[in-house]
Amino acid sequence: MASIYRITALGVAHRGGMNAAVDADIRGIAKTNDESEFTIANELICARIGQTLGLPIPSGVVAEDASKRVYYLSLDVSFEGKALPPVIPAEFAAEEPWYAAGVIVFDVLIANGDRNAMNLSRDPAFTNPRVAVFDHGHALLGTNPPKGLDRLAAAKDVLGCAIDETGVAVNNSVLLGQPLDATMLEEWVSRAKALPDFIFEDICREVAAMQNLNIWTHDADKIVQWLLERRDKLDQLIWDNQGLLPNVQWSLWGPGGPAT
């Protein structure tokens, strides 16, 4: 479902052109790299992958202020422009089973170590309550040790969204223990495995090309490589760690796991 953003100010003077375009402002939520050098890169890369996958991740842009300080600006999707409460995981999984399954698969793909209830929302102000999936600053290259390429190496054989000895995750995903539909999980895995290489290559190289995002070209190539391998073994990775998804009825895959 396409997101709708709220306009906070609308100009009246036409900027020319046949469509009579005018200036407009919309609200966003800004974060910096102050807490961790990879926050903005993580957000940008994960948002592109998640959106391509089909998840309702708010669009984001990189912005800078007058002092050249860089921000990741996630556009505000709430209907009323107010902060929404954290989701109640069991309610979310019951009311949005499709997205709940998608978020799990996406979080495994990007090794998101921080899927807490405040990183999901379901806006009741829309006639059909609208889901938003956001805050991926702790995924991929992480924020705390292990971070950067070390984190990718540590997350190689784990889901990345559950606390374990690798230290990759800062908390357990709130959706892991929920009843999830195995068919939906498999559909999302199929979607992820169908993502073309260029989706990963383009966004990582775009990020490497931006100044002040702390990603260099040779690192970007390694991130792409990690993501491609992750994508290809996504089903096996989930199967190998099915104990972390105790409330999924695995009806489709045989005892040997997915045929890869």
Added chain:
Amino acid sequence: MITYFIAKYVDDLTRNEPNNVGILACDGERIVARFDGENDADSIDLRKVRHRITGSHAYRGWVHYWREAIKDPAAVGVESATPADLMEQLVEKVSSRDFYIEPGGSILLDADGRTLEETTRELYERIVREPDPPSPMSLQEKSRQALAAAGAPMEDAHRFRKQFIVELDVEGVAVEHEVSYAVMNGDWHYLQEMPFDPGKPRVSRKEASHCAFLFEHAKWKREDSLILYDASDLSGHSTELLKMLESFAPVVDVDRTDDAAELLHTSLKLDEH
């Protein structure tokens, strides 16, 4: 000891002027909460808060979250917590700048020995919102109160009807019309409510015309019919309308219940049957 917390809402983050929207009180064993706009079933009536809270849907979502957390802390990820632990979690870890909970204070000794529920209600009325004054009675409520006081057989479906359909004779054409009440006491007696609107002369004129049309074409006798009105709704423009209606049927001011009851009692001949 009772510790209480205040739920707050900031409408404009730039102005940062929080409004108190709820109270959560904890006696160490239980948490009792009350939030603005909640009805008796603990659900938010958006109509009550829409004019005070711009983000009323988001507010309803927060209240739902807080209530679920109180009911089942595990549902929001707080395992094996005491009520105090849960409140600490709600204050420190689950917040936004728009909606949040902050410590309010403690009641060390309550000399009156009130329950947690009573204390919560009292705190709510002191800190969040005084109870709404009872809304003024409507013409219908006043009419029914006067009829009851007059002794009308309101519980007897055979003798007392609301929105009773009568047949009018409009220039030889039979037209069905509704009258507010019909009371059987030997004969049918017909009572029509006439709602004057003190702020809208146009509405009063329309209603008076409607009432006059009914009485002009009704087949009943004048002494078998009454017009009920509320004198507290009269204003300059409606006094003339009332005078016009008096030419069709006796009028009864139901704002003065005792006088109205006496008049109704006599007119409906309630002593006779």
